[in-house]
Amino acid sequence: MSQPFLQIRGIRKEYGPVTAVHDVSLDVAQGEFLTFLGPSGSGKSTTLYILAGFEDPTRGDIMLKGQSLLSTPSHKRNIGMVFQRYTLFPHLSVGENIAFPLKVRRLAKAEIDAKVRDMLKLVRLEGFEDRKPAQMSGGQQQRVALARALAYDPPLLLMDEPLSALDKKLREEIQHEIRRIHQQTEVTILYVTHDQEEALRLSDRIAVFSKGVIDQIGTGPELYANPATRFVAEFIGDSDFLPCDLVTAANGKAEIALAGTTLIPNVPVHGKPVAGGKAALMLRPERLHLMRSAPGGSTALPVTVSDVTFLGNNIHVATQTAKGDALAIRLPFGHEAISSLSRGDSVWLGFDPASAHVFC
Amino acid sequence: MLSRIEAKAAGSKGPARRLRLTDFDLTLPALGLLVLFFVVPVAILLARSVSEPVPGLGNYAELLGSSTYLRIFANTFLVSGLVTFVSLLIGFPVAWALAVMPSRAASVVFAILLLSMWTNLLARTYAWMVLLQRTGVVNKLLIGLGLIDKPLPLVNNLTGVTIGMTYIMLPFIILPLYGVIRKIDPAILQAAALCGANRWQALVRVLLPLAMPGMAAGALMVFVMSLGYFVTPALLGGTANMMLAELIAQFVQSLVNWGMGGAAALVLLVVTLALYAVQLRFFGTDRMGGR
Incomplete structure (x- = not known):
């Protein structure tokens, strides 16, 4: 196989005593949609800004098609970018905004006009050519920004939380547009967001950033089913953590003791397991099942129902273990237990140890 | 409780009255001041310009018909244009630097700018005379560096006026x-x-296009202020390139010719208003919104 399309090699960024990015390395395939997911201050935007050329890394290198990008200034990198804030040129019309990168490249007028028409069609804003940015909604402005960033056929498109200023409904609408445009243009996209749902909806792969390092890279289902760290488990999907004791650990599986007595074998374990040490058992609310009485044979925990909330397509049941730890379970609407369930009921929550995770 | 509110609403008409007050009434004191100290004197001047020494437009005919006076008009526009141009050239990079530099450094530069603005105008102009004269610091430095052999004529001419006025006008470009x-x-x-x-x-x-409204506002301010400037041209300029304000002063003080002085002042006012109209037309308040 040939070399990766984009290689990020040991990128490190220090601001005085603060290290924003710790030796991040990553390969991106051509045409891939890769999302940097993480909370603010996790280094995801800084990494993107280094790719754009707005920041120089303290160490490390970036190779696009085998060529280092670092010595190339921003305006010669030929990279597209859509920003978090609205960055259309306010004095230019929509058409002129899209034509801007083509004009500075001194293309022929006929070529520019044709490209502007194509781009307006791509983002479905035909007829808006003569509008000024101030006359358009936020969602429309970001679509124009996308058209402007793609007008010069960049090999790489960077998107820095482009939808964070929009409301939820509009955000989902434009997420679909971005997916369609990605499939249509086959451009390689690096997308930054702190919204896990957005990352899952859009991406081929997700790199989860935490405190300047990538905790894990993988597809959405991989991260959900097999989180490498407690941070990833918390960030992708919903989860609750119960304190437990590690009895033994071998080959990535552990036997744990919950609430001092219940022994649970064969739970996938992550981190640095030490026999006899403290650990946390992660359980996802949608993977638990509710039982009225003590089960024979299967793994289950006795809990007390503390609240029942109707959320439309599912019902969220908050419970507490005997030690007072919160543990939520999500039941599909129409589950037979719902009508009879009320606060204070004692029930059992069963789970498959193989679907749970222990973090040390 | 309810009845009290109703009574208040019906009785005093308080809220409605207060709203109207903010619309127009509050501008009355300022308007009165303007009428008393601007409109009335200008009207008197206008009246004298068409009535002294004899009724008619004779003063205007003399002012606009004589090549001497026309040269003074031309010189006034030349100096104002030059000062505006040079101020923009120097002011833009300074304004840009101020906008992007760390706020602590920017506040130091602002302090320097304001301090120079607040220093007495006459003192600053005399300082330039000292700096620019034949044996002044600037000429000595240039000779010492071997860049020139003989002192440059930097004062009592157009160069001196442009340097001195550009320095004074810079803050009015930089701030907007x-x-x-x-x-x-x-x-x-x-x-x-x-x-x-x-x-x-x-x-x-x-x-530049995005900064255009600021440049236009600053340039207009500087150009209009320069048109009527007196102290700096009088001290740093030569007799060969007199400006309009000096001419007005001469008419009124030396020649006690209020008719000609008034006519010259009114020509200046008309030019200023025309320029303001041009600016409103092209850089009106709602141009930035793109509507």
Whole structure:
């Protein structure tokens, strides 16, 4: 196989005593949609800004098609970018905004006009050519920004939380547009967001950033089913953590003791397991099942129902273990237990140890 | 409780009255001041310009018909134009630097700017005389560096007036420009860079157009102020390039010719108002919104 399309090699960024990015390395395939997911201050935007050329890394290198990008200034990198804030040129019309990168490249007028028409069609804003940015909604402005960033056929498109200023409904609408445009243009996209749902909806792969390092890279289902760290488990999907004791650990599986007595074998374990040490058992609310009485044979925990909330397509049941730890379970609407369930009921929550995770 | 509110609403008409007050009534004191100290004197001057020494437009005919006076008009526009141009040339980079530099450094530069603005005008102008004269610091430095052999004539001519007035006018360019440039989102310039614009293209195609309202406001202010400037041209200029304000002063003080002085002052006022109208037309308040 040939070399990766984009290689990020040991990128490190220090601001005085603060290290924003710790030796991040990553390969991106051509045409891939890769999302940097993480909370603010996790280094995801800084990494993107280094790719754009707005920041120089303290160490490390970036190779696009085998060529280092670092010595190339921003305006010669030929990279597209859509920003978090609205960055259309306010004095230019929509058409002129899209034509801007083509004009500075001194293309022929006929070529520019044709490209502007194509781009307006791509983002479905035909007829808006003569509008000024101030006359358009936020969602429309970001679509124009996308058209402007793609007008010069960049090999790489960077998107820095482009939808964070929009409301939820509009955000989902434009997420679909971005997916369609990605499939249509086959451009390689690096997308930054702190919204896990957005990352899952859009991406081929997700790199989860935490405190300047990538905790894990993988597809959405991989991260959900097999989180490498407690941070990833918390960030992708919903989860609750119960304190437990590690009895033994071998080959990535552990036997744990919950609430001092219940022994649970064969739970996938992550981190640095030490026999006899403290650990946390992660359980996802949608993977638990509710039982009225003590089960024979299967793994289950006795809990007390503390609240029942109707959320439309599912019902969220908050419970507490005997030690007072919160543990939520999500039941599909129409589950037979719902009508009879009320606060204070004692029930059992069963789970498959193989679907749970222990973090040390 | 309810009845009290109703009574108040029906009885005093308080809220409605207060609303109207903010509309127009509050401008009355300022308006009165303007009428008393601007409109009335200007009207008197206008009256004297068409009535002294004999009724008619004789003063205007003499002012606009004589080549001597026309040369003074031309010189006034030349100096004002030069000062405006040089102020923009120097002021733009300064305003830009102020907008992007760390706030602590910017406040030091602001302090210098304001301090020089607040220093007595006469003192500053005399300082320039000392700096620019034949044996002044500037000439000595240039000779000492071996750049020139003989002292340059930097004072009592157009050069001296332009230098002195540009220095005085700079803050009036820098302050409005700074306000406009600061409002430009740096991400817009980053977007321009990623679109492929080099520094020059970003400056010409993005930054300058966006800063245009500030440049226009500053330039108009400086041009209009320069048109009527007296102290600096009188001290740093020569007799060969007299400006309009000096002419007016001469008419009124030396020649006690209020008719000609009034006519000259009114020509100046008309030019100023015309320029203001042009600015309103092209850079009116709602131009930035793009509507």
